[in-house]
Amino acid sequence: MLKIYNTLTGKKEEFHPIVPGKVGMYVCGNTVYDFCHIGHARAMISFDIISRFLRHVGYELNYVRNITDVDDKIIKRAAENNESTESLTQRMIAAQVEDELKLGNKMPDREPRATEFIQEIIDLIEILVEKGFAYQGSTGDVYYRASAFKEYGKLNNRKLEDMLAGARIDVEIAKEHPADFVLWKTVKEGEVFWTSPWGNGRPGWHIECSAMSISCLGPHFDIHGGGPDLKFPHHENEIAQSEAATGQQLANVWMHCGPVRVNNEKMSKSLGNFFTVRDVLAKYNPEIVRFLMVSSQYRSAIDYSEDSLLESKVGLERLYNALKGQDKTEEYSKSEFSIRFEDAMNDDFNTPVALSVLFDLVRELNKAKADDEQLAATLAKELSVLSELLGLLQQEPEYFLQNSVLTDGLTAEEIEAFIQERTQARKDKNFARSDEIRDELASRGVELLDSREGTSWTRC
Known part of the structure; x- marks a missing residue:
């Protein structure tokens, strides 16, 4: 039985x-004014894995991310x-x-854009005004x-007054109360706008998601997710907004992934520790x-650093080395490893434990x-199937092992050229040059592996 930690109730x-x-899942996506950073990658990957497993255990999932x-x-x-x-948002x-596909994610079933739901947003605001939950200010x-x-x-388990004490809330003269928030903004000169019963303007951020989630999944659905800052x-x-308008509970389960920290500090442009996905890739x-x-459970904080990336490289290479040269056509056979893997994922998508099962499987495969x-072929197939649920081992082993890190800017073609030169030097009995090439590549993070079949290489 799948168990999920519900932020709303504070328990699994x-x-x-x-x-x-059937499962309806809505996840708050990005505000598209800049490139995705590694915090965005955390949320994207977390809910991609959640969606993969929900489908794996047989649910018909409708995954919506705005x-x-x-x-x-x-x-x-x-x-x-x-x-x-x-023009900006399209770019x-x-x-x-592009970033998400490179990270190995499968795209959501639907990605509604706020500008496509302006009328639904206006309709929702009108309902709130009619019910006395919204008002037009003097501005x-x-x-x-x-x-x-x-x-x-109720989501944060705090009273309104307590939340105001510790929160940054805009104080505007037009508001009745400091906690009130904008649903529709009056247009300013040069801004994009739409017509509405309250004049030309545009929607506030919060109302956009209420309109899109209700429109795509109905007033009451299963899972609502997002990043820790939401x-x-x-949220x-x-x-x-949603429950006042519809009179129904919006979502049964609220899920929030953990933050990404950089060398144990909050990621921030002002601290100079801000990385886009493109920077890293x-x-x-x-x-x-x-x-x-994946190495941390989705609710946990992740520490991003060069050391943690190199540790991940070593772990992933171990999985890929186990698959190297193995037959991939074998039929999938479910063993105790699959059962243990599914048990871990059924426990609030516990990916670290699921990964440990994969490493246990690798030990048996290597034996x-x-x-x-x-048996090796059967275990290799099982490793591939289970890894796919985490979005791992999706490349050819040889390719990954040669392209895990772009060390010193050396391309695979440049490394192969060095190997050819070294092979010729050895044929010419120029062993000094052969050693120079090996040492040069080693200094730039490339290890040569000589065998009867020839010379292969991996990044180290």
Whole structure:
């Protein structure tokens, strides 16, 4: 039985979908004003793995992840770039898809964009105004009346007054209360806008997700997820808006992945420890980044560092070396390893324990290689199948082992050229040059492996 930690209740619970056999899952996606960073990668990979396992155990999953394509940050960045908001968001969406596919993710079933749901947003705000949960302030902006929703704060298990004491909340004269938040913003000169009953303007951030989730999955669905920074105020406000409008509980289960820290510090541009996915993939094979994310349970914090990436590289190489040269056509046969793997994933998607099962499987596979070719092939197939649920071992072993790290900028072609020169030097009995090449490659992180079949290499 699958158990999931529910942020709303603060405990692990047995998962029972609203409709047996079917799951609706909404995950808050990115505001597309810049390239994805490694914190985004954490959330993307976490919910990709969750979606893979839900499907693996037989659920018919509808995975929806939104795109925020109108927002203060987008408008500001577009103005700085002297381009339209549409041009900026289209570029960033394309870049996000490229990054995500490189990281080995499968795309969600649906990716609604906020600008496609303006009428639904307006309709939702009108309902809130009619019910007394929203009002138009003196500046023309429309605000949600937080004090009108008696359960405000239930996701974070705090009272409204307590949340105000420790939170940064904009104080505006037009607001009735400091905790009230904007649903519709009056247009400013030069900004993108839409017409509404409250004048020309655009939606606030929080109402966008309420409209999109209800439109795509209905007023009551199974799982709502997102990053750790969304718990308050974004998700708290989503609950307040949606449930006030529909009279139904928005989501049964709320899931939040943990933060990414860099050398045990919060990632921040001001600290100079901010890394985009593209920064990292310029040096490391994408599966190494994925392995790092999988090595911690999705709710735990991850420490991103060169050391942690190198540890992930070593672990992943061990898995790939076990598969190297193995027959991949064998039929999948479920053994105790599969059972243990599924038990770990059923325990709130415990990927570190699932990984430990893979390493136990590798030990048996390596033993079988020596004296039981059939068993080795069966175990290799099982390793491939289980790893795929984590999005790992998706490359040819030889390719990964030669391209795990782009050491000193050496390409595979350049390394092969060095090997050819060394092979010729050995034929010419120029052993001094042969040793020079070996030492040169070793100093640049490339290890040569000589055998009867020739010379192969790996990055070290």
